[in-house]
Amino acid sequence: MAGNSQRKGAIKKSGKGNPTAGSGGRVRRGLEGKGPTPKAKDRPYHAQYKAAKRAEKSAARRPQKRRTGGDSEWVAGRNSVVEALRAGVPVTGVYVAEGAERDGRLREAFGIVADRGLSLMEVTRGELDRMTSGAVHQGLAARIPAYEYAHPDDLLDAAADNGEPPLIVALDSVTDPRNLGAIVRSAAGFGAHGVLIPERRSAGMTASAWKTSAGAAARTPVAQTVNLVRQLKAYQEAGLMVVGLAADGDVSLPDLDLADGPLVVVVGSEGNGLSRLVSETCDQLVSIPMASTLESLNAGVAAGVALYAIAEARR
Incomplete structure (x- = not known):
């Protein structure tokens, strides 16, 4: 029946052009302000927002800094303790x-302890034996x-903070802690x-490494990785070139044209040099020219020579 508002379809109840609802309310709502535009990092579809989310996920996956195997380490013996205190x-x-007999080394140790405000405790010899696991401590341990x-x-973050290529x-x-400290x-x-x-088959930051570093270990971070080859590949994916020091390298150190870019320098073990997998992962193998083929450099010296040449190229 015409005009029957109850009949289905007789009056359009929604959609554009609804004669009963009018248009004023909809237009007015459409003109209302929606507040300030969100910052780029707060907009879900913006590149900055996505980058921030990726960084958060990466930080969540990143493990906390790892300690060495035990809670602490002992330095036993008068010379060793004095050298450790001197080295910071x-x-x-x-x-x-x-x-314990007071001699020059003991007095020097006491003086450094006092200057640095360190804790000095007197214990029985048997207790010191127990704490140092029976080491020859000569009455003094730290x-x-x-x-x-x-x-x-x-390590990449440190380079970025300085605005420098890594x-x-x-x-x-490298299993000798003294070589690690020197490097x-x-x-x-x-x-x-x-x-x-x-993490495995490598020297760690022991007291011996600390002493050889002459305090540099307090300023230069040392990182550990479960799998060296995998981490080298991760650095390559981040844009770094990986070069390995090898006696039979294809490139001589003075001719290294990668020195001024993002770089990883790999130093092999004292006896066997680079392992096969690490050598195959390197982008280049670099040799240090020597006056005699019979001469060779240990890991600490080789690293020092290579880093000096790279530093000169970056000046």
Whole structure:
């Protein structure tokens, strides 16, 4: 029946052109302000928003800094303790055995302890034997905290913070802590952004490495990785070139044209050099020219020479 408003379809109840609803309300609502435009990082479809989300996920996946195997390490013996104190090793406490003979080394240790405000405790000789696990302590020992290793990505962050192309030193099965300490010292001296070591079959940041670094370990981060080859490939994906030091390298160090770019320098073990997988991962193998083919350099010296040449090329 015409005009029957109850009949289905007789009056259009929604949509554009609805004669009963009118248009004033809809137009007025459409003209209302929606507030300030969100910042780019707050807009879900903006590149900055997506980049921030990726960074958050990466940070969530990144493990916390790892400590060495134990809670602390002991330096035992008068010469060793004095050398550690001289080198600025982060000693947390010095222990002297009751009745220990006072000599020049003991007095020097006491003087450094007093100057640095360190804790000095007197214990029985038997207690000192127990704490140092029976080491020959000569009545004097020092305790140092376990080293906190950086994450490999932290080394890239350090370069970015300085606005410099990354320069990282990676060690392949370098087992002598003194070589590790010397390499950390060279890395600090020649502008590297950190040192990367494998978790296994490698020297760690022990008291011996700390001493050899002459305090550089406090300024230059040392990172650990579970798998060295995998981490080198990750650095390559991040835009870094990887070069390995090898006696039979295809490129001589003075001719290295990658020195001024993002770079990882891999140093092999003291006896066997680079492992096969690491060598195959490198973009280039670089040799250090020697006056005699019978001569060779240990890992610490080789790293120092290479870093000096790279630093000169970057000037």
